[in-house]
Amino acid sequence: MTAHDDDQGPSRRKVLECMTWAGTGVLWTIAGGVPTAAGLIDGAMAQEVKGFSFLQISDSHMGFDKPANPNAKGTLEEAIARVKAAPGNPAFMIHTGDISHLSKPSEFDDAEKIISQARLDVHYVPGEHDILDDEQGKLYRDRYGRGTKGPGYYSFDANGVHFIGLVNVVDLKAGGLGNLGHDQLEWLEEDLKSRSASQPIVVFAHIPLWTVYPEWGWGTQDSAQALAYLKRFGSVTVLNGHIHQVMQKVEGNVTFHTARSTAFPQPAPGTAKSPGPMKVADDKLRTLLGTASIAFRQNEQRLAIVDTPLKS
Amino acid sequence: MRIVMTRRLAVGVLAVAPFAALAAAPASAAEIKVGIDNFTFNPKELKVKTGTTVVWTNNDDIPHTVASPRNSIKSKPLDTGDSFSFTFTTPGAYDYFCSLHPHMTGRIVVEAATGENDAK
Numbered sequence: 001m002t003a004h005d006d007d008q009g010p011s012r013r014k015v016l017e018c019m020t021w022a023g024t025g026v027l028w029t030i031a032g033g034v035p036t037a038a039g040l041i042d043g044a045m046a047q048e049v050k051g052f053s054f055l056q057i058s059d060s061h062m063g064f065d066k067p068a069n070p071n072a073k074g075t076l077e078e079a080i081a082r083v084k085a086a087p088g089n090p091a092f093m094i095h096t097g098d099i100s101h102l103s104k105p106s107e108f109d110d111a112e113k114i115i116s117q118a119r120l121d122v123h124y125v126p127g128e129h130d131i132l133d134d135e136q137g138k139l140y141r142d143r144y145g146r147g148t149k150g151p152g153y154y155s156f157d158a159n160g161v162h163f164i165g166l167v168n169v170v171d172l173k174a175g176g177l178g179n180l181g182h183d184q185l186e187w188l189e190e191d192l193k194s195r196s197a198s199q200p201i202v203v204f205a206h207i208p209l210w211t212v213y214p215e216w217g218w219g220t221q222d223s224a225q226a227l228a229y230l231k232r233f234g235s236v237t238v239l240n241g242h243i244h245q246v247m248q249k250v251e252g253n254v255t256f257h258t259a260r261s262t263a264f265p266q267p268a269p270g271t272a273k274s275p276g277p278m279k280v281a282d283d284k285l286r287t288l289l290g291t292a293s294i295a296f297r298q299n300e301q302r303l304a305i306v307d308t309p310l311k312s
Numbered sequence: 313m314r315i316v317m318t319r320r321l322a323v324g325v326l327a328v329a330p331f332a333a334l335a336a337a338p339a340s341a342a343e344i345k346v347g348i349d350n351f352t353f354n355p356k357e358l359k360v361k362t363g364t365t366v367v368w369t370n371n372d373d374i375p376h377t378v379a380s381p382r383n384s385i386k387s388k389p390l391d392t393g394d395s396f397s398f399t400f401t402t403p404g405a406y407d408y409f410c411s412l413h414p415h416m417t418g419r420i421v422v423e424a425a426t427g428e429n430d431a432k
Contacts, residue, residue, distance in 0.1 A: 066373040066392065102375060102389060128412045132375065132389040174379075174409035175417050216351070217415040274350035277373045 052159040055083055055093040055120065056204070058241030059261030061129065062111045063101035068277030069285060072101075072263035076114050079262040083118045091158060093120045096241035096259060097127025097169070097206030099140075108143055126152055127206040127242060128169040137170065153184050155191050162195060164188065166205040168220045178207030178220035185222065189229050200235040208240040210249055210256045213269035218243050230254065243275070343367055343397075346418070348376050348390070348410075353418035360400060361425045367397040376416065380408035 057079060064072040083093070095115070100107035115122060124144040131137030137151055148154040151170040156163050166188070168178035180188075192201075203209065209226065211219035220226075230236045236254040244266035249256045264277040265285075272278065342361065347354040348370040360366065368378050370390040378387040378396050383406055387396035400406065400422040410416035 068373065102391060129375070132412075134388075172411055172414040174407065174414055176414045215415070217413050274352070274372070276351065 052161070053090045054158075055086075055090045055118075056096060056239055056259050057083070057093060057115075057262060058096040058206075058259040059098040059127065059244055059263055060095070060111055060115075061098055061101045061261065061263035062107040063104060064263050064277075066264075066277055068264035068279045073110060073114070076111070076262045080114055080118050083120070090120060093118060093122045094163075094165070094204050094239065095122055095124045096204050096239060097125050098129040098241065098261075098263075099124065099127070099144075101129055103130055103132035103137075103139055105139060108139065112143075123156070123163065123165060123204075124152075125165040125167055125205055126169055128172075131169060149187055150181075150183055153187065161200045161202055164191065164201065164203045166203060166209075166226070168205045168207045168209070168223075173221075176221045177211075177214060177217055178205075178209075178223070180220060180222050180226060185225050185229075188226055192229050192233075195233075197232045198234055200237075201230060201233050202237045202239065203230070204239040206240065207242045208247075208256065208258055209238050210251075212243060212247060212258070216269060216275040218269065218275070227254065345369065347371055348416075351376075351410075351413055351416055353408075353410075353416060356417070357419045357421070359421045359423060362401055362403055362422055363399065363425060364422070365397050365399040366420060367395055369393070369395045375412065376410045377412055378408055379411040380406055382407075386411070 060076045061072050062076065069075060083090075093115075099111045126137060126140045126144070130140045131151070133139045137145075141148070141152055145152040148165075151167045152165070153167045154165050166180060166184065168180050170179065171181060172179050195201075203226075205220070207220055208218055209220050209223040211223075213219070231252075234253055238254060238256045240256070240258045241261070243258050244261035244264065245258065245268065246260055247256075247258045265280065266275050267278045342363070343365045344358065344360055344367070346358060346366055346368045348368060349372065351372065351374075353368070358366070368387070368390070370376050370392060373392055375389040375391050377389055378398075379385065385398055385406070385408060389412070390396055400420060403422045403424045406420040406422065408418050408420070
């Protein structure tokens with residue numbers, strides 16, 4: 001499994017520990033060009049966070065009402081309440097897809113109503129659950145895609161950091177994984193071409209851009225090409241969702257991280273028959289939806305992770 | 313909630329070869345079920361006679377689709393308990409997958425109903 005390939009990255013044990021955690025959001029800070037993640041709840045740690053910060057939430061699955069969490073709306077509300085209460089002054093939030101469960105207008109409406117309470121700009125990318133309408137994502141693009149290209153990719157700059165939102169859930173091929181496609185890769189190459197290698201880059205997309213577990217489709221088949229364009233940059237952070245659990249990997253200058261869902265947990269790779277929603281005891285759900293702090297220390301590849309569950 | 317969507321590939325075929333299509337799809341045509349369980353099509357491979365209607369039912373807590381772009385087969389997203397049916401009127405191998413989770417693949421092999429529609 002790829003997650004264990006890198007000796008300098010998290011140990012197998014650490015990775016497995018990470019995979020058992022789930023939560024609601026991650027507060028990101030960029031200090032000295034290297035992103036640092038701090039827990040939303042761990043006040044002492046967040047107090048130390050200085051400089052530019054932003055938030056990531058993922059996989060809200062508005063409309064999901066199955067046994068794994070009959071009230072996904074409620075847990076999104078809890079997550080947003082925590083975002084509002086979190087110390088620090090995040091500049092904006094990114095949402096790494098699966099806003100809705102079935103791409104229904106009412107689901108997007110619910111998400112908007114709740115997420116807007118954070119009173120932050122939100123930069124979205126779609127998940128495969130957001131493009132289920134007859135026109136393959138028209139509803140998504142009408143709401144969130146203004147100023148984006150193709151199915152909804154785009155880039156912007158904030159505080160000297162270059163952010164790139166990619167779409168890897170469209171035009172998936174039988175037997176394959178996530179897919180960026182030729183047009184988007186060409187756009188990415190062009191977008192990066194004239195940039196200084198010292199500019200920090202943050203890439204976000206729904207499906208992991210590293211191969212987490214191909215047996216469950218957890219990877220992107222043409223991500224190697226995207227990573228080749230990013231190779232010359234000194235600080236690259238790749239933020240994804242989709243797998244509903246925290247995992248990370250450091251490879252050279254690139255840090256990969258997946259965020260937790262606000263809706264329901266999914267099993268660690270290979271530990272269940274399928275990657276579907278994982279039903280846990282009611283009193284355990286919020287321990288899995290608790291928050292985690294992920295700290296990237298400058299010049300260190302090993303990640304420091306502190307789990308802070310909603311309920312211990 | 314149960315939605316049954318039926319598309320028949322037969323429309324074009326019927327116009328061209330009405331006798332063959334009629335022979336292959338009698339009123340009492342067989343119906344065969346394919347379950348979608350734990351992100352797999354069950355059975356993954358299925359042999360049927362022409363005229364058979366295959367009914368896929370999603371038993372997962374996550375939506376799936378049944379898609380075979382080459383054969384213009386595409387279900388709507390199937391939520392838990394939803395079904396999609398398709399009547400196969402032309403012999404051949406039909407590879408399909410879930411367009412949301414493309415690692416989920418399946419195949420329907422449609423064989424000519426004995427004798428009757430060989431002569432078209």
